[in-house]
Amino acid sequence: MQPFSPVLLEAVGLPTGHTLASYKSRGGYAPLEAILGGKKPADVVDMVKASGLRGRGGAGFSTGLKWTFLPKDHPGPIYLCINADESEPGTFNNRILMEDDPHQVIEGTILSAFATRASTAYIYLRYEYPHSWDRLQTAIDEAYTAGYLGKNLKGSGFSLDIYLHRGAAAYICGEETGLIESLEGKRAWPRIKPPFPAVEGLFKKPTVVNNIETMACVAQIARRGVDWFRSIGVPADPNNPRDPGSYGPKLYCLSGHVEKPGCYEAPLGITARQLIDGPGGGVWKGRKAKAAIPGGISMGLLTEAELDTPLDFSGPGKAGCLGLGTAAVVVIDETVSIVDFLHNSCRFFAHESCGQCTPCREGTSWSLQMLERIKAGKGRLRDLDLLLEIGTSMGMMPGSTICGLADGAAWPIKNAIQKFRGEFEDYIRQTNPTGWMVTEPVSRLAIVATH
Amino acid sequence: MIAAKRILTTEMIQKIEALAPRYPNRRALTLPALHIVNDELRHVPLAAVVEVAALLGLAPADVQDTLSFYEFFHQDKPTGQVRAWVCRSISCALRGGEQVLQHLCHAADIKPGGTSADGAITIEAAECLGACDFAPCMLANKDLHKNLTPESAVAFLQNIRQSIRSTPPHAH
Ligand SMILES: Cc1cc2nc3c(=O)[nH]c(=O)nc-3n(C[C@H](O)[C@H](O)[C@H](O)COP(=O)(O)O)c2cc1C
Ligand code: SF4
Ligand code: FES
Numbered sequence: 001m002q003p004f005s006p007v008l009l010e011a012v013g014l015p016t017g018h019t020l021a022s023y024k025s026r027g028g029y030a031p032l033e034a035i036l037g038g039k040k041p042a043d044v045v046d047m048v049k050a051s052g053l054r055g056r057g058g059a060g061f062s063t064g065l066k067w068t069f070l071p072k073d074h075p076g077p078i079y080l081c082i083n084a085d086e087s088e089p090g091t092f093n094n095r096i097l098m099e100d101d102p103h104q105v106i107e108g109t110i111l112s113a114f115a116t117r118a119s120t121a122y123i124y125l126r127y128e129y130p131h132s133w134d135r136l137q138t139a140i141d142e143a144y145t146a147g148y149l150g151k152n153l154k155g156s157g158f159s160l161d162i163y164l165h166r167g168a169a170a171y172i173c174g175e176e177t178g179l180i181e182s183l184e185g186k187r188a189w190p191r192i193k194p195p196f197p198a199v200e201g202l203f204k205k206p207t208v209v210n211n212i213e214t215m216a217c218v219a220q221i222a223r224r225g226v227d228w229f230r231s232i233g234v235p236a237d238p239n240n241p242r243d244p245g246s247y248g249p250k251l252y253c254l255s256g257h258v259e260k261p262g263c264y265e266a267p268l269g270i271t272a273r274q275l276i277d278g279p280g281g282g283v284w285k286g287r288k289a290k291a292a293i294p295g296g297i298s299m300g301l302l303t304e305a306e307l308d309t310p311l312d313f314s315g316p317g318k319a320g321c322l323g324l325g326t327a328a329v330v331v332i333d334e335t336v337s338i339v340d341f342l343h344n345s346c347r348f349f350a351h352e353s354c355g356q357c358t359p360c361r362e363g364t365s366w367s368l369q370m371l372e373r374i375k376a377g378k379g380r381l382r383d384l385d386l387l388l389e390i391g392t393s394m395g396m397m398p399g400s401t402i403c404g405l406a407d408g409a410a411w412p413i414k415n416a417i418q419k420f421r422g423e424f425e426d427y428i429r430q431t432n433p434t435g436w437m438v439t440e441p442v443s444r445l446a447i448v449a450t451h
Numbered sequence: 452m453i454a455a456k457r458i459l460t461t462e463m464i465q466k467i468e469a470l471a472p473r474y475p476n477r478r479a480l481t482l483p484a485l486h487i488v489n490d491e492l493r494h495v496p497l498a499a500v501v502e503v504a505a506l507l508g509l510a511p512a513d514v515q516d517t518l519s520f521y522e523f524f525h526q527d528k529p530t531g532q533v534r535a536w537v538c539r540s541i542s543c544a545l546r547g548g549e550q551v552l553q554h555l556c557h558a559a560d561i562k563p564g565g566t567s568a569d570g571a572i573t574i575e576a577a578e579c580l581g582a583c584d585f586a587p588c589m590l591a592n593k594d595l596h597k598n599l600t601p602e603s604a605v606a607f608l609q610n611i612r613q614s615i616r617s618t619p620p621h622a623h
Contacts, residue, residue: 077475089540089579120473127523128536128580130593163473166486168521171578185481187520203475255542255583262584297541330542330583344544348578354520 004232006265007224007249008216011101018135020142023103029148031222032107035114036156044115044222051221051229052236052247056093057083057174057211058296058325059404060313062244063218067116069198070206079202080118081183081209082109084125084132085167085174088296089348090328093251094212096263098125098132101216102139106162108215110148111222113160116208121160123212124179126167137164171352175403176209177201178354189356190403213251220249233268234312246312250327256292257284257333269315272329273307280331287333291419295325297345298408300415301332320418322411338420339427342412343371349409359394360406366390367413373442379428382439388417458499463487464506477507481517485524493529525573531566533611535591536577537604543579547600548587552576554601555589558608571615572608 010026011017023029035044049064070078082105086094097105113121125133140162143149151159170188172178177191180202201207221229229248236245246268252275255261259281266275272292276283283289291301294309294316302309306319313324332341350368355361367390370383391413392398395406417424428436467484474480484503488495500518504511518524537552552563556574559567566573582588585597589604596607 086581087579090542090583091579092581092583095581126581128577128590131595161473166482168482168486168523169577170521170523182482183479185478186517189520203479253583255586256545261542261586293541328583330545332545336545340544341541344539344541348540351578 004249004265004267007220008097008104008213008251009100009263009265011104012096014100017100018102018139020103020139020146023101023107027223028103028219029107029146031219032110032148033154035111035222036154036158041115041117044111047226048115048218048221051226052245053214053217053221053229054244054246054313055211056213056217056250056326057209058088058298058323060324063210063214066198066210067112067208069196070116070208071199074117074206076117077120077205078116078118079205079207080109080113080116080121081176081179081202081207082121082123082212082215083174083176083179083209084123084129084212085171085179086126086129086212086326087171087174088298088326088328090253090255090293090296090330091326092253092255092328093263093326095129095132096251097212097216098129099135102132102135103143104216104219105136105212106139106143106148106215107222108217108219109162110143110153110160111218112208112210112215114158118208119159119161121162122165122183122202123162124165124167124173124183126173127169133164133166140164170354171348172354172403172405175405178403179209180207187354189354190405192402217248234310237314243314246314246324250311252311253326253328254280254331255328256330257287257289257336258282258331259284269310269312271308271310272302275311275329276307276331283331283333285333287335289331290334290336291332291338291341293328293330293332294319294321295323296328296408297330297348297412298404299323299325300411301341301419303419320415322407337427338416338423339371339374342416343368343375345412345416346371346409349405353405353409357394357401357403357406359400360409363390363394363406364409367409374424374428374431377431378435378442379432380438380442381425381428381436383428384417384421384424387413391417456498457502458492458496459488459502459506460491463491467503467506478509478513480507481509481514482521485514485518485521489524493531493534494525494527496526528566529570530573531571532615533572533591535572535574535589536580537563537574537589537599538578538580538582538587539576540579540583542583543587546586550601551587551589551599551604555604555608558605569612569615571612 053063054060173182173188178188182188197207233247237243250268264279289304300321309319346368350364353364391410501511504514563576589596
């Protein structure tokens, strides 16, 4: 690995890193002033497009390209929604950015609003981040006082307000159209697309939804330049015209069974093993890893043999995972039963499914019931086929659901059973010596519901 | 006027109205308004839903429909003085989160989701709190409790019980 010093996390550990003064002393807001002083929105769009920045919220969609989907010459208003609902299990990088360097996020938001001609930006912040709320609100207040927010910023004619909006503890509010519905004051039911938010989003107006870390990247691209950004990460594969590459630094959240859990910044493309053995200080208690989640629980599982997978946008997919997701690596040591892992995952998704689509609502709850039955010593080998059937049939990829939550629920099921089938079979045979071979339908267990 | 039965106080209404200029319509004030009520009352009774709806020019069913989607809002009775969310998602579960939840509930003599008989605490199982670097963890009101053990969680419970006993109930 090349020596690499953190940029997005440069303020972490500075006692007053969250203040305007500290941010400006590090070069912050100078790029914004320069851009307001003479550039056009299209210049900022072109800069972000040229950087190759891909959204950090999970889907990895090109940020500059997304912005160009907005209708040209729209009379407005256009809205920018900053997604700070961060609820993907294992993920906490947005929290660190908001708490330790809120101005970086705000400068990125102002630049992005300028580029998209949005005059209002809402930051949809999950309820569970009260400290982030305070830090962001203080920073927003400072930015208003300094003339970076409000009317006619620095005489440019561009005006912008940023408002914080509090969520209410629901994972689905992170899905961009669920977020929009929630902001509008409704239940957070994701919308059928098209129309995409860029055409008809918040309050029926053109809308861009971007993640907090994406905003921090925009601020750093404006400060350090496109070439700097493209010098980091994994270049586009010349043999694959559809690969836009994985450029820039990335925040990797490391948790679970590692010695030193934390949020670490590295060039896109670092491997899971490099993260675990480097900043992570190794698997805890001197044990071996059994598996690791590559990017939040929705992304599925890497086996220990797959830990050398590069964590760029295309790496985890090559190992059968859903993708890079939020780049949250959760390490699972050799003592953990894969049955327990999958039970935890299925419980999460059964709890968080919004219930609109039958395959997702039923699939997540049946998979949980099956896992409960298996854990209660009543599993049958046939359950593994049923689970796989659920895991391969619900989601946007098979085309049976409105949003990607179902794909996120499906992938851990698929990966766990395909990669650890032997362990499931042993578990079922050992815990249900008289019934593991039964194939007739069985009724659900009358046990206390877990959620 | 049935002023005596009004649930939304003048302050609550002022707080809600102060946010109105931020949104192009009043329906978007639904969640902020529910939060403002919940911050004060630690639940959002049905009567408050009706009043919020009237304030925002919505049907009570609109507001109730939204509220009922978010399990966050309790309706029947107030949550405890401390509302504690113990994370049960994967990173915390791998480091003993489930045990922390069990011990805490046992010590408070309630099930997850319940409120202790003295009204001191409501304990809820939470999904990832976004603090997996401090697993297992718990959010209690606005405070994040990091790297918990069953013992430290039970000690936390004793602390809040003590502090609640030593502060006389304030007049509302
Ligand atoms: C179930 C589900 C939950 C999501 N949660 C989040 C989230 O908490 N934060 C986030 O930024 N994106 C989340 N996303 C992705 C958003 O839909 C969207 O792609 C993203 O906010 C776009 O921002 P970006 O382009 O900057 O990454 C979620 C997607 C799904 C399907
Ligand atoms: S896939 Fe699941 S979470 Fe997404 S809209 Fe359908 S039911 Fe809701
Ligand atoms: S899994 Fe518990 S805080 Fe993330």
